[in-house]
Amino acid sequence: MGKMLAAVLVEPRKFDLQQVEIPAVGRDEVLIRVTRTGICGTDVHIFNGHYAADRLPLVPGHEFCGTVAVLGQDVRHLTEGQAVVADINIGCGTCYWCRRNEILNCPSMTQVGIGRDGAFAEYVVVPARLVIPVPGGMPPELQALVEPVACVVRAARKARVGFGQSAVVLGAGPIGNLHVQMLRLCGVAPIIVADLSADRCRMALEVGADSAISDPARLKAEVLARTQGRGADLVIESVGSPRLYALAFDLIRKGGHVAFFGITGPGETVPVDILRTVLEENSLKGSVAGMGEDMHDALTLLAHGRFQTKDFTGASFRLEDIQTAFDTLADRPADLKTQVVIG
Template sequence: MTQKMRAAVLVEPRRFELDLRPVPDIQPGEVLLEVARCGICGTDTHIYDGSFMAHRLPLVPGHEFSGRVVQSGAKSGVAEGIAAVVDINHGCGRCYYCRRGQLMNCPSIKQIGIDVDGGFADYVRVPAHLVIQAPETTSFDVLALTEPVACVVHTAVRSGLEPARAVLIIGAGPIGNLHIQMQRLTGAAPIIVAETSSERAKLAKAAGADAVVSDPKRLLDVVREMTDGRGVDLAIESVGATALYELAQVALRPGGHLAAFGLPPEGSELKVDLLSTVLREYSLMGSVAGPGQAMHYALSLLCHGRFDTTAFTAATYTLDDIGTAFETLSDRPSDLKTQIILNDAL
C-alpha cells in the first residue's frame, strides 16, 4: 500500500505527536488490520508517564484494539474483510516456554503496542496466526475489550477455577472491575473488594461485589467477618502498590493464594514471612496479559453478554485528542475505560 495513515506516536514521556506515515507493507504470513477502536490500558498510562518501557520510545502504543482485515499476505490463511481482534503476545513458538504454553516467559516475546507499534493508528500490521475472527453481530467497541477481559480470564484460570471460594480484589478500577465480573462468573462467594473511590465503589457493587470496603483499616475485619475468621481463599492485587500487596497477603487464609496482577514500580520488594508461608502453605502467583486460549475465551464471553461493558465503552476520544484522553484519565474515575475512535464506519 502506498497511501498514508495517521499514527499517534509517543515521542517521549507525556508527549504524543500525530504523524502521517506510510501504511505498513505486509510480508507473507502477516495481515493488515484497519483499526476501529483502541482502548487505553493501565499499562499504556505507565508507558505514557515513562515509568514502563521508556527505552522503547518513540512508539505507537495501544494493544486493546479491534478492527477489520483489509489485506492478507501470502500464506496468511486469513480472509480479507473479516472483523477481528488480535492476540498481542508474539512468542517464538519454538523455545522451552512456548512449547509448554507459557509464551509470556519466551525470551523473544514481543507484545504489539508495547514492544512494537500498536493500535493508536489507522492501520496495524500483525502476524496472521494472532488474528482471531470476531462475529459481525458484536460491536467494535465491545470487541476492543477482548484483550483486557483475556487478562482476567488468564488470572482466573491460573489461580484455579473453584466454586464458592472467598475472593478479595484490591482495586476496582478498570481491570479490578473485570476481575469482579470474572470471579462472579466462576462462582466465587463472597467477593470482597477494597476501593477508596466512591464512584468506582458503586460500580464494583453493581458488578457483583458482595462487599466494598473504602477504609483500608476496616478491610481485615470485614474479611474475617465474611469468612468465619479464616481469611480469603484468593486475593487479587490489581493496583500495583507494595503496601496493598502486603495487605492482600495478610488477608489470606492458611493455604490461600495471592495473585500478583497489578504492576508495581520496578525494583519493588514484598516482605514475606517465610516461616508462616511454609507452615500455612501460602502461595504467590504472578499473572500477566491474556495470551492464547484466554483471548478465545474472552471473545466468547463478551459476544454472549457475560460482561457488563457499559462503563467501559461510554468514554471516547478521537485520535487528534489522544493527549487529552490520557491527561484527563484520573479526573474521570467513573469512566472505567477510555477508547480512541479510529474508524467507527468499519
Template sequence: MRAAVLVKPGTFELRDVPRPEPGPTEALVRITRTGICGTDLHIFHGNYAADALPMIPGHEFTGHIAALGSEVQGLKEGQSVVVDMNIGCTRCYYCRRNEVLNCPEMRQMGITMDGAFADYISVPARLVIPAPEHVPANVLALTEPLSCVVRAARKSQVSFGQSALVIGAGPIGNLHVQLLRTIGAAPIIVTDLSADRVQMAVDCGADIGVSDPLQLEQAVRDSTDGRGTDIVIESVGNAALYQQALGLMRKGGHLAAFGLTGPDTALPLDILTTILQETSVKGSVAGVGEDMHDALTLLTHGRIKTDPFTTADFDLEDIQMAFESYADRSDDLKTQIVMA
C-alpha cells in the same frame, strides 16, 4: 496513515506515516477502536518501556482485515477481528507451553514495538481471531484486557464457592469481580479508595464493597468466619497493598499478584509462615493464546457487563487530552480511542 506517536514521556505527536504492508504470513488490520490500558499510562508517564520511544503505543484493539499476505489461509478481507498482542518465536520451551510471555524473543504490540493507536497495523496472521460481526466494536476492544483476567483466574485455579478479595476497583479490578462471579466464587469482596468505583463493582457482581481502608479487615473476617479469603487479587500495583493482602488471605490461601509495581519494588515474605500455612503467591500479567479466545467467547455471550466500560470515547486527534485527563475521569472505567 495517521498514527499517534509517543515521542517522549508525556508527549504524543499525530503523524502521517507509511501504511504497513503485510508480509506473506501477516494480516493488515484497519483499526476501529483501541482502549487505553494501565500499561499505556505507565508508558505515557515514562515508568515503563521508555527505551522503546518514540513508538506508537496501543494494544487493546479491534478492527477489520484490510489485506492478507500471500500465504495466509483461513481468514478473509473485511472480517471483524481481535488480535493477540504477544508475539513469541513459536519454537521455544515457553511457547510450546503457552507461556509466550517468557519467550526470550517475545515482542508485544504497542509496548516493545509499534501498536494500535493508528489507522492500520500489520500483525502475524496466526494471532488474528475472527470476531462475530454482531458484537459492537467497543465491546470487542475489551477482549484483550478481559483475557488478562481470564489468565489470572486460570493461574489462581479459582473455583465455585471460594471466597475472594479484589484490591482495586478500576477497570481490571471490576473485570476480576465479574469473572469471579461468573465462575461462582462467593463471597466476593472489593475494596478501593473510590466509593464510586466500589459501587460500580458491587453493581457488577461484588457481594461486599469497602471504600474505607480501616474497615477492610473487619469486613473480610466477618464474611469468612474469621479465616480470611481463599484468594486475594491485588490489581493496583502497590507494595503496601501487597503486604496487606498477605494478611487478609486464609491459611492455605492464594495471592494473585496482578498489579504492576516499579522494577525495584520488593515484598518482604515470611518464609516460615508461608511454609507452615501452605500459602502461595502466583504472578499473572497478560492473556495469551486460548485466554483471548475464552475472553471473546465470554463477551460474545454477554457474560460480562460492558456498559460501565463504554462511556468515554476520544478521536485519535485528541489522544493527548485523553491521556492527560485520564486520572480526573474516575467514573470512566475504560477510555477508547476511535479510529474509524
C-alpha cells in the same frame, strides 16, 4: 503502501500525531485497519514513563479491534474486510514456553503496542496466527474489550479459582471491576472489593461484589467477618502497589493464595514472611496478559453477554484528541474504560 496517521509517544506524557509509513506486510502477517483501541493501565504506565520508557518513541495501543485490510501471501484462513481482534503476545512459537502457552517467558517475545508499534494508529500489522475473527453483529466497543477480559480469564486460570471460594480484589478500577465479574462467573463467594473511591466501590457492587470497602481501616475486619474468621482463599492485587501486595498476605487464610497482577515499577519488592508461608502452605502466582485460548474464551464470554460493559463503553475520543484523552483520565473516574475511535 502509503501513509497513515499514528499517535507517536515521543517522550513521557507527550504524543505527536504523525503521518508515518503504513507497515509492510510479511507473507504470514495481516494488516489490520484499526477501528477502536482501548486505553489500558499499561498504556498509562507507558505514557507516564514508568514502563517501557527505553522503547520510546513508540506507537502504543494493544486493546484493539479492526478489519482485515491486507493479507500476507501465505494467509488462507482470513478474508479481507473481516472483523477481527488479535492476541498481542508474539513469541517464537516453538520454544519450551511457547509450547506451554507461557509466551511472556519466550526469549524472543514482544508485544504489540508495548515492545513494537501498536494500534493508536490507522493500521497495525500482526502475525496471522494471532488474528481472531469476531462474530457478526458484535459492536466494535465490545470487540475492543476482548484483550482486557482475556487478562482476567488467564488470572482466574492461574489462580485456579473455584466454586464457593472467597476472594478479595484490591482495586476497583477497570481491571479490578473485570476481576470481580470473572470471579462471579467462576462461582466465587463472597467477593470483597477494596478501593479508595466510593464511586468505584459502588460500580463493583453493581457487577457482583458482595462487599466493597473504601475505608482501609475496615478492610481486614470485613474480610474476617465474611470468611468465618479464616481470611480469604484468594486475594488479587490489581493496582500495582507494593503496599497493597504486602497487605494481600495479611488478608489470606492459612493455605491461601495471592495473585500478583498489578504492575509496579521496576525493581520494587514486597517482604514475605518465609516461615509463615512455608508452615501455612501459602502460595503466590503472577499473571498479567491473556494469550492463546484466553483470547478466544474472552471473545466468547463477551459475545454472549456474560460481562456487564456499560461503564466500559461510554467514553471515547478521536485519534486526533488522544493527548486530551490521556491527560483527562484521572478527572474521569466514572469512565472505567476510554476508547480511541480510529476507523
